[in-house]
Amino acid sequence: MGKLMALILLGAGLALVGERFLTLRERMNAYREVESVESQNCHLIEGIENGSEDIDILPSGLAFISNGLKYPGMPDLAPDEPGRIFLMDLNEQNPRVQELNIGDGFDKASFNPHGMSTFIDKDQTVYLYVVNHPHMDSTVEIFKFEEQQRSLVYLKTIKHELLKRARMNASREVKSVELPNCKLIKGIETGAEDLEILPNGLAFISSGLRYPGVKSFEPDKPGKILLMDLNKEDPTVLELKMTGSNFDASSFNPHGISTFTDEDNTVYLLVVSHPDVKSTVELFKFQEEEKSLLHLKTIKHELLPNLNDLVAVGREHFYATNDHYFVDQYMRSWELYLGLAWSNVVYYSPDDVRVVASGFDFANGISMSPDRKYVYIAELLAHKIHVYEKHANWTLTPLKSLDCDTLVDNISVDPVTGDLWVGCHPNGMKIFSYDPENPPGSEPSEEHQLKDEREFRVNISPT
Ligand SMILES: *[C@@H]1O[C@H](CO)[C@@H](O)[C@H](O)[C@H]1NC(C)=O
Ligand SMILES: *[C@@H]1O[C@H](CO)[C@@H](O)[C@H](O)[C@H]1NC(C)=O
Ligand SMILES: *[C@@H]1O[C@H](CO)[C@@H](O)[C@H](O)[C@H]1NC(C)=O
Numbered sequence: 001m002g003k004l005m006a007l008i009l010l011g012a013g014l015a016l017v018g019e020r021f022l023t024l025r026e027r028m029n030a031y032r033e034v035e036s037v038e039s040q041n042c043h044l045i046e047g048i049e050n051g052s053e054d055i056d057i058l059p060s061g062l063a064f065i066s067n068g069l070k071y072p073g074m075p076d077l078a079p080d081e082p083g084r085i086f087l088m089d090l091n092e093q094n095p096r097v098q099e100l101n102i103g104d105g106f107d108k109a110s111f112n113p114h115g116m117s118t119f120i121d122k123d124q125t126v127y128l129y130v131v132n133h134p135h136m137d138s139t140v141e142i143f144k145f146e147e148q149q150r151s152l153v154y155l156k157t158i159k160h161e162l163l164k165r166a167r168m169n170a171s172r173e174v175k176s177v178e179l180p181n182c183k184l185i186k187g188i189e190t191g192a193e194d195l196e197i198l199p200n201g202l203a204f205i206s207s208g209l210r211y212p213g214v215k216s217f218e219p220d221k222p223g224k225i226l227l228m229d230l231n232k233e234d235p236t237v238l239e240l241k242m243t244g245s246n247f248d249a250s251s252f253n254p255h256g257i258s259t260f261t262d263e264d265n266t267v268y269l270l271v272v273s274h275p276d277v278k279s280t281v282e283l284f285k286f287q288e289e290e291k292s293l294l295h296l297k298t299i300k301h302e303l304l305p306n307l308n309d310l311v312a313v314g315r316e317h318f319y320a321t322n323d324h325y326f327v328d329q330y331m332r333s334w335e336l337y338l339g340l341a342w343s344n345v346v347y348y349s350p351d352d353v354r355v356v357a358s359g360f361d362f363a364n365g366i367s368m369s370p371d372r373k374y375v376y377i378a379e380l381l382a383h384k385i386h387v388y389e390k391h392a393n394w395t396l397t398p399l400k401s402l403d404c405d406t407l408v409d410n411i412s413v414d415p416v417t418g419d420l421w422v423g424c425h426p427n428g429m430k431i432f433s434y435d436p437e438n439p440p441g442s443e444p445s446e447e448h449q450l451k452d453e454r455e456f457r458v459n460i461s462p463t
C-alpha cells in the first residue's frame with residue numbers, strides 16, 4: 001500500500017479525465033446545446049444538490065461520493081462550505097446519502113475533494129484515496145473506511161512534486177524589499193499590464209485589464225493606453241486619446257502590447273484587447289504631436305481565440321500567445337486545473353496565419369531579441385522561458401528553455417544589452433484570489449541575460 005500504488009491510482013484517474021477531454025477536443029462539441037431527456041429511472045437524491053465530483057462503488061453496493069470541489073473560475077454552489085464525502089447504499093429501495101464523519105488529525109476546513117478511488121486489502125479493509133486540493137495545492141489523502149461507524153479514519157497525506165500543483169507556488173510568501181530607485185507614478189494606481197519602450201525613451205503602458213478570475217480595480221471603466229517620457233527627470237503619465245471612426249473605446253480592454261516602427265519612422269502600436277471577453281488585436285498609428293492613437297484596424301481570427309501578449313514583426317504581422325485553448329469559461333478552468341498544456345503561439349499576417357509553437361501550460365509574455373533572430377516565450381505555470389529560433393519563413397524551432405522557479409509573465413528586452421526583464425508572480429494564487437490584507441505585493445523583476453544562443457546567465461536581482 002505504498003506511494004507507488006497511490007501514484008498509479010492518481011495517474012490512472014487523471015489519465016482518464018485527460019483522455020475524456022482529448023476525445024472532447026477532437027469532437028469539439030463544446031458549443032453543443034444539450035436537450036433535456038426524461039430518464040424514467042432517474043431521481044434526485046436529497047443532500048447532494050450542490051453537486052458531486054466523483055463516485056466510487058464497492059462490490060457490496062456501497063457508493064462513495066465526493067462533493068464540494070472548489071477552484072477559481074469554476075461554478076461553486078456552496079463556496080463557503082468545505083468539501084465532504086457521502087456514502088450511499090445502492091441496495092436500498094430509495095437510496096439516500098449520508099455524510100461520512102472524518103476522524104481526527106485531518107484538516108476538514110480545507111477539504112476540497114476531487115477524484116477518488118477505493119482499494120480493498122486482503123483482509124477486506126477498504127481504503128479510500130481522495131485527490132484533495134487544500135489551499136489549491138494537490139495531495140492524495142488516504143482514509144480507512146469504517147463501515148459500522150459510517151466514518152473515515154484519516155491515515156496519511158501524500159504530497160509529491162510529480163503531483164504537479166506546485167505550478168501555482170501557492171504557499172510561497174514574499175518578503176518586502178526596499179527599492180531606493182523606485183517611486184510610485186501617479187495615474188497608474190489601477191495597475192499596468194504591459195510596457196513597451198521606444199528607442200527614443202517614450203514608453204507605452206497598457207492599463208486597466210479586466211481578465212476573468214483576476215482582480216480588477218476599476219471594473220466599470222474601459223482600459224487605456226498611457227504614455228510616459230522616460231527622458232524626463234520626474235516622468236508622469238499621460239492618457240493617449242484614441243481616435244478613429246470604427247473604434248469602440250468603451251469596450252477597450254488592453255492586455256499585451258507591442259510596437260512596430262516603419263521605414264518612414266511611423267510608429268504602430270498593436271494591442272491585444274478583450275472587448276466582451278473576446279480577443280482582438282487593435283492596430284493604431286501613434287501620432288506623437290497630437291499625443292493620440294489613430295485606430296486603423298481590428299484583427300480577429302479563429303486561431304487567435306485567447307490572446308495574451310504579442311510581438312510585432314511588421315505593421316500587421318505578429319507572433320501572439322493564446323493563454324488557453326478553450327474559449328468557454330468552464331472549459332478554460334478545467335484546462336488550467338488539469339494542466340493540459342494546450343496553449344500555443346500563432347504567427348499572424350494578413351494572408352498567412354498558423355500555429356508555430358504549442359504545448360504550453362499558459363503561454364504568456366512573448367518578445368524578441370534585439371537582432372530579431374530569437375523569440376522568447378514565457379510559460380507561466382511551467383515557470384519557464386523558452387528561446388526559439390525564428391526562420392525566414394516565420395517558423396520557430398526550439399533552442400532551449402530556462403527554469404525560473406517563479407511564475408513568468410510579460411517579457412521586455414533591453415535593446416542594447418539584450419537582457420530580458422521579466423514580470424514575475426512568485427505566488428500564482430495571489431493573482432487569482434486577490435486579498436487586500438495580503439496583496440501580491442511589488443514583485444521583483446528578474447533579469448535573465450542571454451549571452452549567446454548557447455548559454456544563459458541568470459541573475460536574479462530585485463530592481
Ligand atoms: C448547498 O449549499 C447551500 C449554500 O451554501 C447550503 O446552504 C446548503 O446547506 C447546501 N446543501 C447541502 C445539501 O449541502
Ligand atoms: C515554489 O516556491 C518555493 C519557495 O517557497 C520554492 O522552494 C519551490 O522550488 C517553488 N516551486 C516551484 C515548482 O517553483
Ligand atoms: C509586467 O506586468 C506587470 C503587471 O502584470 C506590470 O506591472 C509591469 O509593468 C510589466 N512589466 C513589463 C516589463 O512589461
Ligand SMILES: *[C@@H]1O[C@H](CO)[C@@H](O)[C@H](O)[C@H]1NC(C)=O
Pocket residue numbers: 391392393394395
Ligand atoms: C522553414 O524554414 C526552416 C529553416 O530554413 C526549414 O527547416 C523548414 O522546413 C521551413 N518550413 C516550411 C514550412 O517551409
